[in-house]
Amino acid sequence: MKRILTIFSVIFALMLIVACGNKPATGEQVKDGKTFTDSTNSKKSVAVVYSTGGKGDKSFNDATFRGLQKAQKELGISFKEYEPKDPATEAKNALTQFAETGEFDLIIAVGYTMKDSLVAVAKAFPDQKFAIIDETVTGLPNVASILFKxxxxxxxxxxxxxxxxxxxxxxxxxxxxxxxxxxxxxxxxxxxxxxxxxxxxxxxxxxxxxxxxxxxxxxxxxxxxxxxxxxxxxxxxxxxxxxxxxxxxxxxxxxxxxxxxxxxxxxxxxxxxxxKYVDNAVFDVIKTTAEGKFEAKVQTFGIKENGVGTTDFGFxxxxxxxxxxxxxxxxxxxxxxxxxxxxxxx
The missing domain is CATH 3.40.50.2300 (Response regulator)
Structure with missing residues (x-):
């Protein structure tokens, strides 16, 4: 009798292993035959398409990069970047490639020259969240606009x-x-x-x-x-x-x-x-997205909102x-x- 129970136990264990092997791992889901990670149980990921000049411009793009670095350090996010030579011709393709992966919680377009490209891609991928800096996009529930005075x-x-x-x-x-x-x-x-x-x-x-x-x-x-x-x-x-x-x-x-x-x-x-505290604004939109509080609204940062100012005249x-x-x-x-x-x- 003990031998029979042992055989049944082994068979039952093998059935469990096989069944579990056909299920996605914890934090993963299957959709359209593809396995993807549930963002609630994974590291948040952000993509950014920079404006003309890319990183190293000592200006607008570098401020965006500082915001990403701050989010990486304080929120634990990961990020990927694309530096176009000509955003007017490259932005749409770059944004599309990022959106197609389905791996990013937020995709950021840097600069007003990307508006048309962003709108087109946002319409094509309605479940993907986007943010654009220095331009207003209205009527799309998946796009946040960040402006400065x-x-x-x-x-x-x-x-x-x-x-x-x-x-x-x-x-x-x-x-x-x-x-x-x-x-x-x-x-x-x-x-x-x-x-x-x-x-x-x-x-x-x-x-x-x-x-x-x-x-x-x-x-x-x-x-x-x-x-x-x-x-x-x-x-x-x-x-x-x-x-x-x-x-x-x-x-x-x-x-x-x-x-x-x-x-x-x-x-x-x-x-x-x-x-122009683009870094603070970028950090804020990443933070709200990571917390599940993304809003497709226009946010404007002026002196009152600590969005613009001067340096401390160090020299x-x-x-x-x-x-x-x-x-x-x-x-x-x-x-x-x-x-x-x-x-x-x-």
């Missing part, structure tokens, strides 16, 4: 430029004449005229198919501004801004950085940088002076309190 941060650096100007003329170098870049110029001009109503604010634009990564053109156009008397020059041109800084350094005038802290590139020459405090810094802090507070209203266009 660049004009408010630019007002601050424009006010500083007005305080530091000696010639009565300052300059602005934009990548192109898009609505986004014009927000930078509008705030900069308003800030400068707030402290010095008679000041001239001269804008130039790089243009072309590579406007965010054309240092040679940026340098040449900056030199024309300096020839016209501009002694403080602010750029909103991504990696092209490195050419702006070369020119201001050589001609011994001041520059102002953008998006990331660029002050250390040319210490003492770059007065400050208009900080230029003595040049700017305590009085000017205090005045700038008051201007910042007045914008936050609504006493100063900055227009997004002029």
């Amino acid at each position: 660049e004009h408010e941060g630019s007002f601050l650096v424009g006010a500083l430029a007005g305080m530091m100007d000696k010639t009565g003329t300052i300059g602005f170098v934009g990548a192109n004449e898009s609505e986004l870049i014009n927000r930078f110029y509008a705030g900069y001009a308003q800030g400068a005229r707030y402290v010095k109503p008679s000041i001239k604010v001269l804008p130039v634009y790089i243009g072309g198919s590579n406007s965010f990564n054309d240092q040679a053109s940026a340098k040449a156009k900056t030199e024309t501004l300096i020839q016209q008397g501009a002694d403080v020059i602010y750029h909103a041109a991504g990696a092209s801004g490195l050419g702006v800084f070369q020119a201001v350094k050589e001609k011994n005038v001041y520059g102002i950085g953008v998006d990331s802290n660029q002050d250390s590139l040319y210490p003492g020459t770059i007065l400050t940088s208009m900080m 230029t405090k003595d040049k700017i002076g305590e009085e000017n810094i205090k005045r700038l802090e008051q201007i910042k507070q007045d914008i936050k309190d609504g006493k100063i209203v900055v227009k997004s266009s002029i």
Whole structure:
């Protein structure tokens, strides 16, 4: 009798092994014949398609990368990246390839030039969550839009430029004449005229198919501004801004950085940088997605939301002076309190 029970026990155990071998592992599900990991029991994963210039631009893309690194460190996420040479032609394919895998909890498109591509891919993959930076997408339940009030941060650096100007003329170098870049110029001009109503604010634009990564053109156009008397020059041109800084350094005038802290590139020459805290916004949208709280809404970050600001003047405090810094802090507070209203266009 014991021998019979033993045989039955062995047979039963073999049946269990076979049955378990045909089931997906814990945390996995089978759909359409394919096994995939249940995101509630796995490490969260994010994909990003960068804007023109990619990582190393010391600006917009690098700020995005810092947000990813922070999420990796604090939230334990993993991420994959794609750096297109031309987002207008490569973005759709890159976004599609990421979406097709089905492995990402969130796919981030960096920059307004990707809007059309993102919309097309988001419609094709309605169950995939997306976020786009610097552009508004409405009507799609799987896309979050992240915007910034660049004009408010630019007002601050424009006010500083007005305080530091000696010639009565300052300059602005934009990548192109898009609505986004014009927000930078509008705030900069308003800030400068707030402290010095008679000041001239001269804008130039790089243009072309590579406007965010054309240092040679940026340098040449900056030199024309300096020839016209501009002694403080602010750029909103991504990696092209490195050419702006070369020119201001050589001609011994001041520059102002953008998006990331660029002050250390040319210490003492770059007065400050208009900080656009893309890293914080990227971290926030990853965090809410990881927590299952993703919302397909438009989020706008200004001074009040700590989305834009200036650096702490680590290399230029003595040049700017305590009085000017205090005045700038008051201007910042007045914008936050609504006493100063900055227009997004002029």
